[in-house]
Every structure is written in structure tokens, then in C-alpha cells.
Amino acid sequence: MLHSSSSSHKMLRPQLLKPLTFTQLLSNNKGVKLGISAGKRRIPQIMASSISTTQQQQQPVSAQVDSSQNSAPRPLQIAKRLEKFKTTIFTQMSSLAIKHGAINLGQGFPNFDGPEFVKEAAIEAIRAGKNQYARGYGVPDLNSAVADRFRLDTGLVVDPEKEVTVTSGCTEAIAATILGLINPGDEVVVFAPFYDSYEATLSMAGAKIKSITLKPPNFSVPIDELKSVVTKDTRAILMNTPHNPTGKMFTREELEAISLLCAEHDVLVFSDEVYDKLAFEMDHVSIASLPGMYERTVTLNSLGKTFSLTGWKIGWAIAPPHLTWGVRQAHAFLTFATSTPMQHAAAAALRAPESYYEELRRDYAAKKKILVDGLEAVGFTVFPSSGTYFVVVDHTPFGMENDVAFCEHLIKEVGVVAIPTSVFYLNPEEGKNLVRFTFCKDEETLRSAVVRMKEKMLMKK
Ligand code: GLN
Numbered sequence: 001m002l003h004s005s006s007s008s009h010k011m012l013r014p015q016l017l018k019p020l021t022f023t024q025l026l027s028n029n030k031g032v033k034l035g036i037s038a039g040k041r042r043i044p045q046i047m048a049s050s051i052s053t054t055q056q057q058q059q060p061v062s063a064q065v066d067s068s069q070n071s072a073p074r075p076l077q078i079a080k081r082l083e084k085f086k087t088t089i090f091t092q093m094s095s096l097a098i099k100h101g102a103i104n105l106g107q108g109f110p111n112f113d114g115p116e117f118v119k120e121a122a123i124e125a126i127r128a129g130k131n132q133y134a135r136g137y138g139v140p141d142l143n144s145a146v147a148d149r150f151r152l153d154t155g156l157v158v159d160p161e162k163e164v165t166v167t168s169g170c171t172e173a174i175a176a177t178i179l180g181l182i183n184p185g186d187e188v189v190v191f192a193p194f195y196d197s198y199e200a201t202l203s204m205a206g207a208k209i210k211s212i213t214l215k216p217p218n219f220s221v222p223i224d225e226l227k228s229v230v231t232k233d234t235r236a237i238l239m240n241t242p243h244n245p246t247g248k249m250f251t252r253e254e255l256e257a258i259s260l261l262c263a264e265h266d267v268l269v270f271s272d273e274v275y276d277k278l279a280f281e282m283d284h285v286s287i288a289s290l291p292g293m294y295e296r297t298v299t300l301n302s303l304g305k306t307f308s309l310t311g312w313k314i315g316w317a318i319a320p321p322h323l324t325w326g327v328r329q330a331h332a333f334l335t336f337a338t339s340t341p342m343q344h345a346a347a348a349a350l351r352a353p354e355s356y357y358e359e360l361r362r363d364y365a366a367k368k369k370i371l372v373d374g375l376e377a378v379g380f381t382v383f384p385s386s387g388t389y390f391v392v393v394d395h396t397p398f399g400m401e402n403d404v405a406f407c408e409h410l411i412k413e414v415g416v417v418a419i420p421t422s423v424f425y426l427n428p429e430e431g432k433n434l435v436r437f438t439f440c441k442d443e444e445t446l447r448s449a450v451v452r453m454k455e456k457m458l459m460k461k
Contacts, residue, residue: 085200089423093407097417102410103441103449105371106417108244108389110440114309115349115356122345134340137328138166138316142343145350146316150299153276154289162321165328168338169313170274170302172331175201177270177298177317178238180330182207186235191221193424193431195244195272202238210234211426216383216394216434219248223257230261236268242275242284245421245436246392247385252285259290268323269297274315277306277357280365281386288318295320298327305389306360307349308440314338314346364389364439367446371439374450378457389440392421394433398457402432410435414456416449 086092090107097104104111113119130139137143143160151157158164167173174197182188184206190198192211202209210229212222230237237258241250250258262269269287276284288297302315317327372391375382380393400406403420410416419436422428439446 081203081206082200085203088196089419090196093417093419096411100411100415102415102417103445103452104417105437105439105441105446105449106419108305108438108440109310110308111445112308112442114307114312115352117352118307118309118345118349121348122341125341125344130340130344132340134166134337134343136332136337138164138338139340139343139347141347142166142314142316142350145347146301146318149350150318153284154286156286156289156294158318159321163318163324165317165319165324165331166338166343167315167317167331168335169304170272170300170315171197172313172335173300173302173315173317173327174198174238174270174272175204176327176331176334177300177319178202178205178207179334180326180328181268181270181298181323182235187231187233189226189229189234189237191239191243192426193245193421193434194238195240196423198238199426207235209426213425213430214243214246214248216246216392218384219243219246221250221254221257223254226257227261230265230267232265234265234267236270237262238270238272239287240272241287242273242279242387244275244388245390245419245424246383247388247390249279249282249284249386250287251282255285255287255290258287259293262296263292267296269293270300271297272300274300274302274305275388276301277360278364278389279387280361280368281384284387296323298323303346303349305440306357309349312339312342312346314342367439367441367443370443370446370450371437374446374453375437378450378453390436390438392434392436395435396433403435406435410453415452 093106094104096102097106138146140160143164143166146164146166147158147160165173165176167176178188178201182202182205186205186207187210188202188207189210189212190202192213194211199209212225212229214221239250239258241248241255243249258269261267271287273284273286276286286299288294288299298317298319300315300317303312304310304314317324317331319327368385368389368391372382372385375391375393379397380395381397382391382393385391395403395406398406398409400409403422407418407420410418419438420431421434421436422431425431441449
């Protein structure tokens with residue numbers, strides 16, 4: 001298309017690539033007005049790197065390349081299936097954190113490093129020449145390590161060669177699962193608030209999304225509503241436990257209720273369990289381990305959260321062979337294979353002694369206490385979070401009209417970044433009172449954020 005002389009591009013009205021205002025950047029991605037959003041006006045999707053730097057960088061590459069022939073910038077282009085989505089909220093908020101020098105309790109990435117023994121294993125693998133394409137569905141040692149860990153966690157014995165697929169992070173595992181197993185028009189049930197890639201990937205697959213909202217304070221599954229939504233037309237339920245952004249963990253009773261519905265209506269489950277090792281208040285239960293469920297479940301997980309190595313992007317999908325086939329076919333043509341040396345290091349990571357996981361939980365429990373106590377002292381209503389490294393609060397005691405306005409205030413006036421949750425709902429209105437903070441930061445950073453909030457926001461009683 002770049003070299004085409006066709007006039008089709010020119011028929012589109014060029015949109016000027018002006019820098020976006022704060023509220024435009026944060027306006028929710030469903031085009032629904034939240035009071036301060038840009039309403040119906042279409043906001044150009046721009047590259048994240050343009051947010052805080054120069055005008056030059058705000059031009060997409062195509063506009064720069066072509067400037068000799070046509071001084072008007074080219075219109076941005078995107079396939080219809082993605083046009084309603086904006087730059088991910090995590091990218092936007094991390095850019096704003098840098099721009100405003102704010103403490104980033106938004107995007108969930110640790111500001112401390114992963115364990116030495118895992119980094120050493122990666123360096124060793126690189127030095128040992130393990131640098132060419134990996135086997136498409138994973139280097140054998142990692143497939144085995146994933147299967148071993150799954151057996152320790154769930155008691156399920158899976159064949160590492162036939163039932164484990166290594167992917168580029170869990171986000172790719174989710175995409176490969178959806179694209180490999182969902183046909184256009186298939187109904188898929190999700191629990192709102194949901195991780196943003198779910199809706200975008202389901203949209204790429206042409207799925208029909210049915211959303212069930214988990215409501216504060218407990219974010220329990222409304223079983224009767226679920227029963228009315230899961231029918232013979234449902235192909236899959238896409239769930240996440242421990243749950244991002246709320247920290248809710250699905251109880252055994254809830255999982256049993258889901259299982260019964262799946263058996264009754266022959267429904268698959270795609271279960272995103274990337275926070276399974278960050279379970280504080282109760283034990284994590286994989287739905288695949290419930291009677292009869294392994295045969296209809298794809299369990300999705302990754303290395304990043306458990307080993308504080310979110311940039312490595314090593315994930316996996318565990319499923320019986322008949323489901324693994326679809327997942328692997330999609331994976332084969334999405335990324336084909338994943339970084340070879342990092343996979344070798346991931347195998348070493350997964351063989352960490354149990355004491356590693358205990359220490360991780362202990363460290364995170366201390367961080368969580370600092371943040372939760374601090375948020376409560378500042379005056380937020382903090383909802384209970386049993387797992388993940390997130391906590392959701394009600395910001396309305398501070399009088400802002402919605403989550404986006406609150407986060408804008410928090411960044412500009414207080415110097416702390418949180419994530420507005422309205423982007424995690426089909427109907428953004430449902431999230432307008434809630435914002436998410438992460439505690440995957442060192443204790444000093446968490447304390448400093450609390451101090452900033454106390455100084456600027458402490459409610460006068
Ligand atoms: N999972 C991380 C979070 O929820 C962010 C991942 C991302 O930036 N895409 O904060």
C-alpha cells in the first residue's frame with residue numbers, strides 16, 4: 001500500500017495531527033461521553049511516544065516520509081475491527097507519569113528487578129548459543145517445566161508435548177486462544193471490569209461479547225445473571241482469577257457454578273491466571289482442576305508477574321490436545337515462536353523452590369498493607385483485594401465527576417498515577433466511580449505516593 005499510486009488514500013479527509021489534550025487522551029475508548037470526553041468527535045489514534053515530546057514525534061511515520069509531495073499530513077488508517085480502540089490506557093498513563101514526573105501506581109510493572117538466578121540463566125543461554133528460532137510451541141525444557149509446575153499447583157498431569165504451548169506473554173496466549181478457537185459470530189462471556197486486550201482481541205476474532213459486571217464491594221459473580229447469559233449459543237467464557245483490576249478471586253462455589261453451566265451448555269473456558277502466585281487472602285483454584293473441566297478449559301499464564309520480569313513476555317497456554325490444536329495453529333501464524341534464551345531461563349525460573357513463592361507473597365503482602373492503609377488514611381473507600389498486585393478504590397469522596405477527571409487531578413495536582421477503570425467495561429459508566437492502584441513498586445515509592453496524597457488530599461473531617 002505504501003507504494004501504491006492509487007488515490008484511495010486521498011479520498012479520505014486528512015485529519016490534522018494536533019497534540020491531544022489531556023482529556024482527549026484519557027477519553028474512554030468506547031466513544032461514550034463521560035462528561036469530559038470528546039463526545040462524538042473521533043480522536044485520532046496517535047503513537048504513545050508523541051504524548052510528551054516534540055511536535056516532530058507527533059507525526060506518524062507516513063506523514064513524515066511523504067511531506068515532500070503533499071504538505072497535508074496523511075489521514076491515520078486502521079481496520080474497522082480496531083477503530084474504536086485507542087492507545088491502551090496503560091501506555092497512556094505511563095507516558096503521562098513521565099511527562100508530569102508523577103509516581104506511577106498505574107501500569108502494573110514492578111520498579112524492581114527479577115531474581116538473579118533467572119537473569120543468570122538467560123545470560124548463560126545466550127552465551128551457550130541458544131539464539132536461533134525455538135521450536136514453535138516451546139523449547140522442550142520449558143514445556144516440561146510448565147507441565148511440572150501445573151501438576152504441583154493443580155494436581156493435573158498434562159503432556160508437555162501435546163498440551164502446553166509457549167507464547168509471547170499471556171496476551172499472545174489469549175489472542176492465540178481466541179483466534180484459534182472462536183469463529184465470527186460466536187458468543188463469548190466476559191466479566192467486567194476486564195483486562196483491555198480481551199475486548200480488542202475478541203473484536204478481531206469477530207466474536208459477540210456478552211458482559212457480566214462484577215460489582216463492588218465484593219465483586220462476586222452474579223450467578224443468576226450468569227445463568228441467564230450462558231446459553232446454547234455461548235461458545236466460551238473468558239475469565240480471570242485472581243482478577244485484574246479488582247483483586248477479586250473466584251471462590252470454589254463460583255467456579256463450580258460456572259462449571260455446571262459449561263457442562264450443561266457445552267461451553268469452553270479460557271482462564272487467565274497470570275496472578276495465581278499473588279494470592280493473599282485465599283488459595284487460588286484453577287477451574288481446569290474441577291471435575292470434568294480440564295477437557296473444556298484453556299489455562300493461560302505467564303512468567304512476568306511471578307518473577308517480576310514483565311518485559312520478557314513469556315507466556316503459555318495449557319489445554320487438552322483437541323483445544324491445543326487451535327491455539328497452536330493461531331500461535332504458529334501470529335508469532336511462530338518466542339525468544340529462545342528467555343524460554344530456557346523461564347524453565348529455570350519455574351523450577352524455583354517453594355520458598356521463592358512464599359517470599360514473593362510475603363513481600364507483596366507488606367507492600368499491599370502500605371498502600372491499602374495509606375489509601376484508607378487519605379479517605380478513599382478501598383475495596384477488598386484478595387489477589388493480584390492491584391487494589392480498586394471509590395474516588396467519589398473527593399468530588400470528581402468521574403474516574404478520568406479524578407485521574408487527571410491525581411496526576412496534575414498530586415503527582416500520582418492511577419488507572420481509570422471505565423475503559424474496562426462495555427458500558428464505561430459502570431466504572432466511573434472506580435480507579436485502580438498497583439502496589440508492585442518498592443516500599444519507598446509506595447510510601448512517597450501515600451505522603452503526596454496525604455499532603456494534597458487528606459479529607460478534612
Ligand atoms: N497487565 C498490566 C496491567 O494491568 C499492563 C499490561 C500492559 O501494559 N498491556 O497494568
